[in-house]
Amino acid sequence: MNDYRIIEVKESILADNDRDAEELRRELKAQNTFLLNLMSSPGAGKTTTLVRTISMLKDEFNIGIMEADIDSDVDAKTITDTGARAIQLHTGGMCHLDADMTRQGLREFGTEDLDLVVLENVGNLVCPAEFDTGAVRNAMILSVPEGDDKPLKYPLMFQIADVVLINKCDVLPVFDDFSKEDVVERIRMRNPNCDIIFISAKTGEGFDEWTDWLRKEIKAFQEA
């Protein structure tokens, strides 16, 4: 079971992505599969965060991971090593996924038996925020080395996030110009309601809080 396929997803020709995303959410609700859209800059730690998340939740949920990249399959390889099911989506150079591309991936993957599917979006703080993928929730990762000014520069990404994970907190002593207070204040400027969790995918800091967030959201979705 530890292998994965590579699927070339094609850009959608649907005019109304928002309507298509709502339709995809209904389809996923009908089979009770919770879809999480995970976004960040390149190298913020999406895959490492997923590896630790899977190790903590794999006995509670059937988990599948869809890795979207322009090229390469290094992340799908890393994920299958955890024992979770994974599929690699190649976007053909596209900088984001829309709802129809996400559906193409889900269909090839076969998700009927899965409780939780995570779409690891293309590493990009701009374009993925503009396209509703049909996910139930949007999570984004900001890593400490990127700096605490990012909510000022990439407003939409922070605006649409249901939860912001601040990753690589283990290197806060080295990046001592990163202010936890300032980053929270700037995220709040963009989004008064999202949850903000400080984590380190390397050490495990904050992962009890993060996996509790995910458990609570999946439960609420399944019982809705």
Place this chain on the structure above:
Amino acid sequence: MNDYRIIEVKESILADNDRDAEELRRELKAQNTFLLNLMSSPGAGKTTTLVRTISMLKDEFNIGIMEADIDSDVDAKTITDTGARAIQLHTGGMCHLDADMTRQGLREFGTEDLDLVVLENVGNLVCPAEFDTGAVRNAMILSVPEGDDKPLKYPLMFQIADVVLINKCDVLPVFDDFSKEDVVERIRMRNPNCDIIFISAKTGEGFDEWTDWLRKEIKAFQEA
């Protein structure tokens, strides 16, 4: 002189960006202004690299910096503190600049008396690589915390770079899974000819080599 304006640049309606970029290069050559397009992920250190570069070259060249962002003007503020001329371009949500947007910025800026203009592109490893801005050279920064696998995932950005700066080398001991050998080998897969320089904008490591690269390129351009 230590102030700056904010310009809202509009998306180009020109069908042929490549032709427009060639035209812009001719215009810049006529006034002997070297335009450098600087690209990276969010938070890789473009602005910090520019601050140190300006401090080393400001007695040799008249330098102007165009800061492109979706929102905010924090980078233009930082640059004007160095004494260099700066202008802030707002892209209206756009994830990249094309040649016409760059020209709008240059015209508002007024660059006839400048030897070197750096366009700090939107932080994004995908879309900016797809649009020729009319620059004489493309520089990109990859920072150590992003990881050594990025050339595998973002092929076009590495393919179009004339020089790749590997920044934040001062934290290599903390990010000990980053291999200098692997990153060079992976960049070479995408681009056999670009220059690769290891730097730290924080400590100044590698900046003699980097500013020499820039001096040599500007001189070759001016004498061409």
